[in-house]
Amino acid sequence: MSDDYQIDIPPSFFAVYTDTRQRLAEPIAVVRARYEICEDLANHLLAHAQVLHHVEVPSEDEILRRIHAGLAVPDAGVSGAEAEWIVRRLAELLGWDCPPLDAAPG
Numbered sequence: 703m704s705d706d707y708q709i710d711i712p713p714s715f716f717a718v719y720t721d722t723r724q725r726l727a728e729p730i731a732v733v734r735a736r737y738e739i740c741e742d743l744a745n746h747l748l749a750h751a752q753v754l755h756h757v758e759v760p761s762e763d764e765i766l767r768r769i770h771a772g773l774a775v776p777d778a779g780v781s782g783a784e785a786e787w788i789v790r791r792l793a794e795l796l797g798w799d800c801p802p803l804d805a806a807p808g
Contacts, residue, residue: 711737714790718783740784744791751796763801766793770803
């Protein structure tokens with residue numbers, strides 16, 4: 703059986719689903735689907751973060767922390783580890799440094 707999946711999943715995302723023995727905790731199909739969702743979400747948040755930066759919130763750190771807080775709620779549809787990955791990916795896309803995300807906003 704060939705594997706025709708052509709999207710490269712970065713090691714940083716595999717780490718979200720890897721246990722201490724470096725084995726995937728979920729089937730590869732689940733990891734692929736979750737990666738696509740998280741990558742899409744990071745890209746969709748790009749414009750939102752840029753608007754916030756230019757209109758409302760001048761601090762890049764504060765913007766990323768607020769977005770993380772919104773993603774970290776149980777009803778957000780992503781796990782806590784995925785929320786952190788999404789915000790780190792968003793910071794990468796924006797060219798911003800990512801602040802510590804375990805700190806409370808503000």
